[in-house]
Amino acid sequence: MLLLLLLTNAFVLLPWAGAGRIIGGTKVKAHSRPYMAFLEIKSGSKPSWCGGFLIRPDAVLSAAHCVDMRWRPRVTVILGAHNIRRQEKSQQRIPVVKRVIHPQYSRKDGKNDIVLLKLKKKANITGNVQCISIAKENERVSAGDLCTVSGWGQTSKKEVLSDVLMEVELEVKNEEICEQLSSNFQCQSMICVGDEDSKKATSHGDSGGPLVCNKKAYGIVSHALKKNHFAEVFTRISHFEPWIQKQLKRFSRKAISCFPFSD
Numbered sequence: 001m002l003l004l005l006l007l008t009n010a011f012v013l014l015p016w017a018g019a020g021r022i023i024g025g026t027k028v029k030a031h032s033r034p035y036m037a038f039l040e041i042k043s044g045s046k047p048s049w050c051g052g053f054l055i056r057p058d059a060v061l062s063a064a065h066c067v068d069m070r071w072r073p074r075v076t077v078i079l080g081a082h083n084i085r086r087q088e089k090s091q092q093r094i095p096v097v098k099r100v101i102h103p104q105y106s107r108k109d110g111k112n113d114i115v116l117l118k119l120k121k122k123a124n125i126t127g128n129v130q131c132i133s134i135a136k137e138n139e140r141v142s143a144g145d146l147c148t149v150s151g152w153g154q155t156s157k158k159e160v161l162s163d164v165l166m167e168v169e170l171e172v173k174n175e176e177i178c179e180q181l182s183s184n185f186q187c188q189s190m191i192c193v194g195d196e197d198s199k200k201a202t203s204h205g206d207s208g209g210p211l212v213c214n215k216k217a218y219g220i221v222s223h224a225l226k227k228n229h230f231a232e233v234f235t236r237i238s239h240f241e242p243w244i245q246k247q248l249k250r251f252s253r254k255a256i257s258c259f260p261f262s263d
């Protein structure tokens, strides 16, 4: 019955200006997700916002649809933030000098929705700014795993952004649920996530934010059902891990550590 209802709804990409939203989430303890990045995107006259996450002091991972404008957008990454409307001492604002969108990314069907952003200068690793490990090629989440997504996306229709970082817990779903909803769903490169039982946790974080399971980033917020928040598609990081490592080597041939004082 529920599935039938959902089948009548088209699977659509979140518009990049919408940046996704967390509904029914809870406020995160300040600076407890030090890998979280807030992306300010300027293209033409309209600014937009997305989430992202620090995987190396010079590199932030996000969703390609956040920055796929034809005219290269100006992107600034804000690290170490809790309240995004304030200028907190913990914040580090760093411009992006390069966006590497996956060569097979398709805006139309949301495939390969991943971008690696190179920062103009290395972030200072502090108590409030840290990297998160990403899933290796052979590390996959399974149906039933509980993961969290955080973001500054809107929490209701009235507001554009949440002031402070919010978080929601979501469950990894059987891939068949998303396959039945969309012919564009690809198991190998996408993760099907949702929570049909709890109205409090049926939405998702900002586009580009990480799906964190067991302290590692396994997914990137990509796209969702327009009306039903219960099935959402995340980019499956493990599938792209070799590509990510290759791009990181291009950014810098020298190894860059996420731990201060170790290099």
Ligand SMILES: *[C@@H]1O[C@H](CO)[C@@H](O)[C@H](O)[C@H]1NC(C)=O
Pocket: 092, 093, 094, 121, 122, 123, 124
């Ligand atoms: C990192 O710290 C140094 C020294 O305090 C400072 O000059 C630099 O601007 C900081 N970098 C960022 C990205 O905030």
